[in-house]
Amino acid sequence: MPKILIVDDDPHIREVLRFALEKDGFSVGEAANGAQALERHAAERPDLIVLDILMPEMDGTEVCRRLRRDHATPIVFLSSRDDEVDRILGLELGGDDYVTKPFSPRELVARVRAVLRRGTSAVTEGDSPVLTHGRLRLDAERFKVWWAETEVTLTVTEFGILRTLLRRPGKVYSREELIGAAYDFHNVVSDRTVDSHVRRLRAKLAAAGADPVETVHGVGYKLGNC
Amino acid sequence: MPKILIVDDDPHIREVLRFALEKDGFSVGEAANGAQALERHAAERPDLIVLDILMPEMDGTEVCRRLRRDHATPIVFLSSRDDEVDRILGLELGGDDYVTKPFSPRELVARVRAVLRRGTSAVTEGDSPVLTHGRLRLDAERFKVWWAETEVTLTVTEFGILRTLLRRPGKVYSREELIGAAYDFHNVVSDRTVDSHVRRLRAKLAAAGADPVETVHGVGYKLGNC
DNA sequence: GTCGACGATGAGAATTTTCGGCATGGCCAT
């Protein structure tokens, strides 16, 4: 019966999350700010923390940094605004997953379960054969991609990049990460190359009426809402 | 002080190997045929077996199969004729390394050490940054290859294939294995493609005076003696 | 508003992949 610590300054959110998590059999603790979070973490030793990023005084990133000094407790971030989380995710914080508001409690519980299932390790990819995000669908086994009903034909590299983006929609991937995910040899290609592939990927998706790949200036690319 | 069991029907070979291994600090046992090998193995519990393939009555492959029923003792095979070992290696016997006669005792000792160092596991690739085989040298970090003194410039795929072959010189790799080792997506390219890459790889090595990549009809490619 | 850094774009070079035809090896019947 894993124990979850909810950290958010909004009592309403805490309430909703507590309800959802308890219904699923988790035992739940709460904290309303960063200082309280560290305190409760020390006292209750939760198996996972649900952590809001935007909080007065000590925000989520700072809590995360302090926790990471001594602990590997998995963290699922809550982000208020979509573009806000972008920067943070670029910075290799030790977060394990990320949910942007507004989100369904059901989704959060699913993420929490997933993180716990794959163990403490921060960066493990759930290699499901079919990935979906909005109208975008990718079948890694059959090597095919659809936007709504129309199939989009991609090359290997384009496919690799999209698959990576799709594993964590919204997360901003640096060019280096994208290269690493698509090739065995990381040290071979220049990162300008990623631009080229993203360009053609975008072109093909655009031809199908989609435009889900977004640029995050100074960091990399991410999959936006579809 | 690891114990090695030498199995070979040729007393001269046993003598040479015993001398080399003992000089290196190993303790050595001997067996002249398959039946004796099983017997000695049960009695002496060696840490590693050096096993000749071609023996009268019960040959090395059969000995290996019987041993593998109950034991994971690492095995280094000795093969008499070069082309003979090819077929056997295709068949995923549980061998840990392979040396073809004529071989230098020094080389065998090196192999034995390597196998022991990387633990019992049969198929662990020591991902050392620098792989060498005869005059052939490959640096996986700097992404460079040499034949003797001359550097050979390879493309990513050529490099990937050579690196794979180099991980177990002499082992015959199927085209599928080579594809799988060089790409993330296995299901994308036809296996004729491997031919093309091997062709260009050979051409480049030939330009440097080498011809180490050998074809094994009906199975795949392997790295021959250099 | 200006400047500097970063991303987009176009074009071309390099690499990878495929395909079809030819050569060769291994196997069977003679």
Place this chain on the structure above:
DNA sequence: ATGGCCATGCCGAAAATTCTCATCGTCGAC
């Protein structure tokens, strides 16, 4: 053994994809 036959590998060339480079546009910090 010999010759034919089928499977498999090799080669040349073209098509597809990937990668790089130079230039221009845009974003964001000051």
